[in-house]
Amino acid sequence: MKDTHELLTKHNINYWIDGGTLLGAIRHQGIIPYDDDLDIGIMQEDEIRLQQIFPEFQKLGYSISHDLAYKICQKGCIDIFTFQKEKNEFIHANLKTRTQYPNDFFYDHELLPLKKYKFGDIEVYGPYNPKENLNRQYPEWDKYAVIHHPHNFHLFFLSNIERKTKFILTPELLKPATATKPLENRGN
Template sequence: MENVSKKNHEEYKYSEDKYEDLSLRDAQMLMVSILKDVDEICEKHNLKYFLDAGTLLGAVRHKGFIPWDDDMDIGMLREDYEKFLKIAKEELPEHLFLQTFDNDKNYDIYQVPCKIRYNNTILIEKNIAENHDMHNGVYIDVFPYDSLPKKGWVYKFQRMLSYNVLKSFIRLRETPEKLSFKNKITFTFYKAITKIFTVKRREKFFKFLVNWNDKNSPYMGYGLDTVWSEYVYRKEDYFDLIKLEFEGEHFYGPKNADAILTQLYGDYMTLPKEEERVWHAKVIKKLKV
């Protein structure tokens, strides 16, 4: 992964002896710098993004990262998200890499359709099969959000379709070493699905499902190309967005963060027990200077 740039990103394998440990705090500050570049692009092109999930919680409860958090999440409504992907390809600075299934042929974290990675760094997550062929740099996640269809049954049906396609890819990525006879049959089905839905076909399929949505719906949720169908929010709790303090900077967040965080976490201002304060990464490194 040495000296990766937007123009040279076919291989991301790295030699561990050329890397040194990076502290969690330094990794967090790199994530903030990534978001500052994203914020600049969005401001320039009038695109709306918002702090999401644990990052939103960190902004409200800590005015920055949850101390043990090692990732950063933002969301965008589908229209802004699609525009951002096109613009970011050209306007992200050279030290950052826009990671999608189109831009990184080896990328296989299927439930997250877009990450922005910091070149010449490494962040390997726990509980995810390692893949040293894809870009593994320190990152922020960029999630699309979709308006909901007019009918609830349509939402359930389109989510059932999209989830089962994604589930096939995700389960194959995490295939256990030993499979029972029943699981062998199941994984044969998963393999058939992944053969049918190449990257381009999967993309077209999700776009087809997105067309069922009603842009005027008062409700929104994570995009159909993610796996989180259970989270449905009122748009009026998000827009118009407001600026929230985060690590001495200010980034956009929902105007009614309390409603969203309460829905997500319940009593979100109470800290979890110490044994529950864990992070995802098992390796965080940077290229030696």
């Protein structure tokens, strides 16, 4: 996330954390330990500028692919979703993504102005008022952790989870994942 934050900021591409990454920033102050990717949003009009900096990601060892989102991957992946403004809502630009995540949108007053959030050892940009979006996407997000099978490899005790399991939030489940090595300054 640090490299992505630095490269997008360097090139004046506004982004915000979204989905499980937004949930992690608000609830854990970092990546959710049982999540396996990071999610961010950018405006559709910044998509070409994002594509223009792909070589900089590749120089840092990332691979790039595109389906529902741009996947910037090294050991884990960052999904970069494009959004468009329609009336007073910011919605996924990709119809397939919008269909898959119907509750992932922001009203003007929820998204703007962007603000900074603590995310592990760094700060990232996120929505101004995220709770309405989180309530839509993750009902009872402040009381329960819902763990899906593919998002469990960070914690050994969750390795036998099948499908989708709901846990009462405990202090252990509220701890953010920790970096496997010190963060480097590579994106500037």
